[in-house]
Amino acid sequence: MSSHQPQTAETPPHGGNGAWTLERIRALGAVTDIATAGEIFGLSRSRAYELARAGTLPVPVIRVGSRYRVSVTAILTVVAATDPTGPPPAT
Numbered sequence: 001m002s003s004h005q006p007q008t009a010e011t012p013p014h015g016g017n018g019a020w021t022l023e024r025i026r027a028l029g030a031v032t033d034i035a036t037a038g039e040i041f042g043l044s045r046s047r048a049y050e051l052a053r054a055g056t057l058p059v060p061v062i063r064v065g066s067r068y069r070v071s072v073t074a075i076l077t078v079v080a081a082t083d084p085t086g087p088p089p090a091t
Contacts, residue, residue, distance in 0.1 A: 031069040037057065
């Protein structure tokens with residue numbers, strides 16, 4: 001019998017490629033952690049934290065105590081703006 005990790009918005013579905021779709025990103029809620037934001041942008045965990053500390057992550061970082069958080073809305077804005085197949089920006 002194999003053990004299965006429950007599928008969440010932060011874990012790719014079994015057998016899938018783990019691609020971050022707009023729906024998966026929206027399912028994260030209001031904010032997410034740096035590691036997840038980095039994964040969405042194709043960054044390693046260490047590189048994402050490095051960019052967050054330097055203030056150069058593609059999205060603003062919110063510092064809450066010793067933790068970093070990123071607005072999911074900000075991630076969606078960047079992803080939609082850089083996705084040529086995404087919807088056109090609102091005017």
